[in-house]
Amino acid sequence: MRYISLLGLAVGLWAQSLPESDCINAIAVCQQTYTYTNSPPDYGQTQELQNNTCLLNNEQKTAWFIFTVQQSGTFGFIVNTTYDYDFALWDITNSSCASVGSTAPIRCNFSADNGNTGLDANNPQSGSLSWNASQPPIMPGLNVTAGQTFVLVLDNYTRDQTGFTITFTGTAQIFDNAPAALVSATQDCNRTNRIILRFSEPIACNTIAPNGSDFLISGGLTPVAAGCVGGGLYSYEVYLEVG
Structure with missing residues (x-):
């Protein structure tokens, strides 16, 4: 690693x-x-x-x-x-x-x-x-x-x-090699161009492209920025700003 x-x-x-x-x-x-x-x-x-x-x-x-x-x-x-x-x-x-x-x-x-x-x-x-x-x-x-x-x-x-x-x-498998699943996507109440994505497990923040290019959105919206909510190295929540 x-x-x-x-x-x-x-x-x-x-x-x-x-x-x-x-x-x-x-x-x-x-x-x-x-x-x-x-x-x-x-x-x-x-x-x-x-x-x-x-x-x-x-x-x-x-x-x-x-x-x-x-x-x-x-x-x-x-x-x-x-x-x-x-x-x-x-x-x-x-x-x-x-x-x-x-x-x-x-x-x-x-x-x-x-x-x-x-x-x-x-x-x-x-x-x-x-x-x-x-x-x-x-x-x-x-x-x-x-x-x-x-x-x-x-x-x-x-x-x-x-x-x-x-x-x-122990016999339990705790090493996480499977991709996280998207649990929910909600609009930020304070910023109408920001979507909050919640995942099934913590996401490594340094793996998220700052320009939002990891994400595709239907309906003609274009991602322009992305990152972890609240900072830190890992987060369940990721923000996605659209233009």
Whole structure:
């Protein structure tokens, strides 16, 4: 994946926030393993946790990941590290990143143990689980269903510069290689020449032609501009301006 390759070249030069330190720019999972040589430097532009998770210090040095289940099965992951990384996982199928600061995650782990942490895909359990500092770093995984969308945050509690490797596990297919489907198209109430397109899953904003040439419209209208609604690296909604 080109984005990760570029990230790997830049890990020694981080002097500012990473895009994926904010949920709106979460990395869309399309491969099994991601490696960070160095820790993310901070929590990004927005402190998104508001004392609503087991992560008692909220965000410190974070990376966010997002995925939509393509095929039902078990889900888990392992974070390989020698330091103390914590995590929280939300089901945002019927919501968005805006909800993570006000809703409880389906899995949350604040174990004080250094070393590997994650979800055990071989031990899936139903319901929400939240583990505190005295509990183990590996907790039960999940049975997930096609169509569900999850967002995961990893937080470097130790706050050192050491990175991590995350490997996704389980029988569920979470790598998204299918094109997104158009769900709806509505006129922007504030701009009559703008149409808001909503898709079935987040769209990579850098794949949208700014001049709108990716789109064809019947009825004699011509696209003149396009982009993600609200900014970020990925978005469910795309605006299309017509002339």
